Amino acid sequence: xxxxxxxxxxxxxxxxxxxxxxxxxxxxxxxxxxxxxxxxxxxxxxxxxxxxxxxxxxxxxxxxxxxxxxxxxxxxxxxxxxxxxxxxxxxxxxxxxxxxxxxxxxxxxxxxxxxxxxxxxxxxxxxxxxxxxxxxxxxxxxxxxxxxxxxxxxxxxxxxxxxxxxxxxxxxxxxxxxxxxxxxxxxxxxxxxxxxxxxxxxxxxxxxxxxxxxxxxxxxxxxxxxxx
Amino acid sequence: xxxxxxxxxxxxxxxxxxxxxxxxxxxxxxxxxxxxxxxxxxxxxxxxxxxxxxxxxxxxxxxxxxxxxxxxxxxxxxxxxxxxxxxxxxxxxxxxxxxxxxxxxxxxxxxxxxxxxxxxxxxxxxxxxxxxxxxxxxxxxxxxxxxxxxxxxxxxxxxxxxxxxxxxxxxxxxxxxxxxxxxxxxxxxxxxxxxxxxxxxxxxxxxxxxxxxxxxxxxxxxxxxxxxxxxxxxxxxxxxxxxxxxxxxxxxxxxxxxxxxxxxxxxxxxxxxxxxxxxxxxxxxxxxxxxxxxxxxxxxxxxxxxxxxxxxxxxxxxxxxxxxxxxxxxxxxxxxxxxxxxxxxxxxxxxxxxxxxxxxxxxxxxxxxxxxxxxxxxxxxxxxxx
Ligand SMILES: Nc1ncnc2c1ncn2[C@@H]1O[C@H](COP(=O)(O)OP(=O)(O)O)[C@@H](O)[C@H]1O
Ligand SMILES: [Mg+2]
Numbered sequence: 205x206x207x208x209x210x211x212x213x214x215x216x217x218x219x220x221x222x223x224x225x226x227x228x229x230x231x232x233x234x235x236x237x238x239x240x241x242x243x244x245x246x247x248x249x250x251x252x253x254x255x256x257x258x259x260x261x262x263x264x265x266x267x268x269x270x271x272x273x274x275x276x277x278x279x280x281x282x283x284x285x286x287x288x289x290x291x292x293x294x295x296x297x298x299x300x301x302x303x304x305x306x307x308x309x310x311x312x313x314x315x316x317x318x319x320x321x322x323x324x325x326x327x328x329x330x331x332x333x334x335x336x337x338x339x340x341x342x343x344x345x346x347x348x349x350x351x352x353x354x355x356x357x358x359x360x361x362x363x364x365x366x367x368x369x370x371x372x373x374x375x376x377x378x379x380x381x382x383x384x385x386x387x388x389x390x391x392x393x394x395x396x397x398x399x400x401x402x403x404x405x406x407x408x409x410x411x412x413x414x415x416x417x418x419x420x421x422x423x424x425x426x427x428x429x430x431x432x
Numbered sequence: 433x434x435x436x437x438x439x440x441x442x443x444x445x446x447x448x449x450x451x452x453x454x455x456x457x458x459x460x461x462x463x464x465x466x467x468x469x470x471x472x473x474x475x476x477x478x479x480x481x482x483x484x485x486x487x488x489x490x491x492x493x494x495x496x497x498x499x500x501x502x503x504x505x506x507x508x509x510x511x512x513x514x515x516x517x518x519x520x521x522x523x524x525x526x527x528x529x530x531x532x533x534x535x536x537x538x539x540x541x542x543x544x545x546x547x548x549x550x551x552x553x554x555x556x557x558x559x560x561x562x563x564x565x566x567x568x569x570x571x572x573x574x575x576x577x578x579x580x581x582x583x584x585x586x587x588x589x590x591x592x593x594x595x596x597x598x599x600x601x602x603x604x605x606x607x608x609x610x611x612x613x614x615x616x617x618x619x620x621x622x623x624x625x626x627x628x629x630x631x632x633x634x635x636x637x638x639x640x641x642x643x644x645x646x647x648x649x650x651x652x653x654x655x656x657x658x659x660x661x662x663x664x665x666x667x668x669x670x671x672x673x674x675x676x677x678x679x680x681x682x683x684x685x686x687x688x689x690x691x692x693x694x695x696x697x698x699x700x701x702x703x704x705x706x707x708x709x710x711x712x713x714x715x716x717x718x719x720x721x722x723x724x725x726x727x728x729x730x731x732x733x734x735x736x737x738x739x740x741x742x743x744x745x746x747x748x749x750x751x752x753x754x755x756x757x758x759x760x761x762x763x764x765x766x767x768x769x770x771x772x773x774x775x776x777x778x779x780x781x782x783x784x785x786x787x788x789x790x791x792x793x794x795x796x797x798x799x800x801x802x803x804x805x806x807x808x809x810x811x812x813x814x815x816x817x818x
Contacts, residue, residue, distance in 0.1 A: 253816070257811075257812050260729075262729060262811045262812055262815075263811070263812045282734065283733050283734070283735075286728065286731050286732065286733045286734075287731060287733070288731075289729065289730070289731045290730065290731025290732075291731070295726075295729050295730070297726075297815070301722060301723070301726045301815075303438075303441075303442075303723055303726075304445065304723075305441040305442055305444065305445045306433070306438070306441060309433075310433045310438075310441070313433050314433075314438070314727075314730060315730045315731065317433070317434070317435055317438070318730070318731050318732065323434075362730075
C-alpha cells in the first residue's frame with residue numbers, strides 16, 4: 205500500500221479550563237492505511253472524540269504532527285483547515301446533526317455549496333449520494349419526517365457527497381436500535397469495501413468490531429493494543 | 433438550493449416567531465414612513481415663499497389679537513408697500529370638518545398676495561358683497577362648491593349677534609395658485625373683515641390676529657422686522673415680526689414641535705424594535721449552536737457563518753421594512769384622498785432614503801452581535817454542547 209491515509213505522530217492534547225489543564229492525549233502515535241476501517245473503542249472520557257476530532261481537522265493538537273492524505277494538517281490556520289475539511293473528510297455524528305429546515309436533499313447538497321459545481325451538477329451528485337445510502341425515495345423529506353436510521357443515512361450521504369477519501373464517525377450507531385445500527389454499520393462496510401473509503405469510527409458497540417477491519421482500544425489517552 | 437435559499441429557510445425555522453417579528457418590523461416602518469412624511473411636510477415649511485412678506489403678530493402669541501389701528505403706522509415704515517391682515521375664523525363645514533378660514537380686507541389681501549389668481553370681477557364681487565366668501569380651488573372641488581351658492585359655515589369661536597354659531601356666506605369667487613406649489617395650498621377660505629366686525633356677538637371690532645407686510649423690491653426684511661417690533665415695544669400691543677416662512681413654521685409649532693415629537697416616537701418605536709428583533713436573532717443563534725458548528729465542520733469558514741447570520745437579520749429587517757414603507761405610502765395616499773388633498777402625506781425620496789438607511793442600521797444593530805457570536809464558535813465545544 206502507498207503512504208498511509210492518516211499518520212498521528214506523538215500527539216499531545218491538553219485542554220485548558222481556566223487555570224486547570226487536562227491532558228487528554230499523551231504523545232499518541234497511530235497510523236491508518238488507505239482503505240482501512242478502524243473501530244476506536246474505549247471507556248467514556250478516554251479521549252476517543254478528541255482523537256477523532258484531531259484526525260478530522262476539527263481541532264488542533266497541543267503538540268505532535270498529524271498528516272492526512274499526505275497533508276500536514278496540524279499547522280493549518282482555521283480558514284485553511286475549513287477548506288481542507290470541505291474537500292478531504294466527511295463527518296458523521298451520533299445525533300445526525302442535520303439541518304431541520306432543509307429536506308434530505310438540501311442537507312446533502314449543503315457541502316456542495318462550497319464547491320464550484322453548477323446547480324445541475326450538484327443535484328446529480330446529491331441524487332447519487334442518496335442512491336448509495338438507499339434513500340432516493342426520501343429526498344424531499346425533512347429530517348423530522350424520517351426515522352433515526354434514515355436520518356443517519358442522510359448524514360452519511362452528506363459526508364459522502366463531496367467524495368472525500370476519509371470518513372470519521374463519532375458513535376454513529378449510539379442512538380439507534382440493534383437492527384438499524386447493523387444496517388448503518390453494513391452501509392459503512394460497503395462504503396469501505398466497494399467505494400474504497402477509509403473509515404474511522406468511535407463506538408461503544410462491540411458488534412461494530414465485526415464490521416470493521418480492526419479495532420483499537422483507547423484508555424486514558426493511550427492506545428492499548430493494535431490488532432493487525 | 434443556494435446560500436440565499438438556505439438563509440431564507442433558516443428564517444422560517446420558527447414560523448410563528450419569524451412572522452411576529454416580521455409584523456413588528458412592518459409596524460415600526462409603517463409608523464416611521466407616516467411620521468417621517470408628516471414631519472417633512474411640516475418642517476420643510478414653504479421654501480417657495482419668498483422673503484418679500486413679513487408677518488406681524490402679538491408678541492405673546494398669534495392667538496392674541498392686535499388693533500387695526502396699527503395699519504397706518506405699519507404703512508408708514510419705509511420699505512413696506514402694502515399691509516394686509518388676517519384673523520382666524522375657526523370655520524367648520526358641516527359638523528366637524530375644520531376649514532382653514534380667515535377674515536380679511538379683500539383689497540389689501542389682493543395687493544399683498546399676487547400669487548392667488550382669480551378673475552378681477554370676482555375680486556370686486558368679494559369686496560362689494562358684505563357676506564362674500566372666496567375659497568381656493570381645492571376646497572371648492574372637494575365639496576363641489578360653485579360661485580353663486582350660499583355656503584353655511586359655522587364658527588367654533590365666533591357666534592353671531594343672535595347667538596347662533598351658524599353663519600352663511602355667499603360664494604363669490606374661487607381662486608387658483610400661480611403655480612403647482614401655490615395650487616397645493618388652495619385649501620383656504622376667506623370672508624370679509626367688515627362683515628365679521630359687524631356681525632359677531634362679542635362686538636369685537638377692528639382687531640386681527642396678524643398683519644402681513646409686503647415689502648418693496650430689495651427691502652431689508654431683517655431691518656424692517658426689527659423696526660416694527662421696536663415701534664410697538666412697551667406698548668400694550670407688543671409685536672413679533674418674522675418672515676412668512678418662519679411664520680408658517682412657528683404656526684405649526686404652536687401645535688407642538690412636530691419634529692421633536694416625531695423623533696421621540698420613532699426613537700421609542702425603533703428602540704423597542706431593536707429589542708424585539710435583537711432578541712429573536714440572539715435566540716435563533718443560541719438554539720442552533722450545534723447546527724452552526726456542523727456548518728463549520730462541513731467546511732464553511734467563520735466568515736461564511738458570520739455572513740449567514742447577518743444575512744438573516746438583514747433579510748428579516750429588509751422584508752419587514754419594505755413592506756412597512758409600502759404600506760405607509762398606501763396609507764399616506766389614503767389619508768390624502770380622504771382629506772381631499774388637504775393633508776399631503778407622500779413618502780418622498782428623502783423618506784425612502786432614510787428608511788433604507790434605517791433598514792441597514794437596524795440589520796447591523798440586531799445582527800452584528802449574534803453574527804459575531806456565531807463566527808467565534810469553537811466547533812468541538814459547540815458540538816459537545818459546552
Ligand atoms: N473542549 C474541551 N475542554 C475541556 N475538556 C475537554 C474538552 N474536550 C474534551 N475534554 C475532556 O477530555 C476528556 C476526553 O474527552 P473525549 O475525547 O470527549 O472522550 P470520549 O469521546 O472518549 O468519551 C474528558 O475528560 C473531557 O471532559
Ligand atoms: Mg466521545
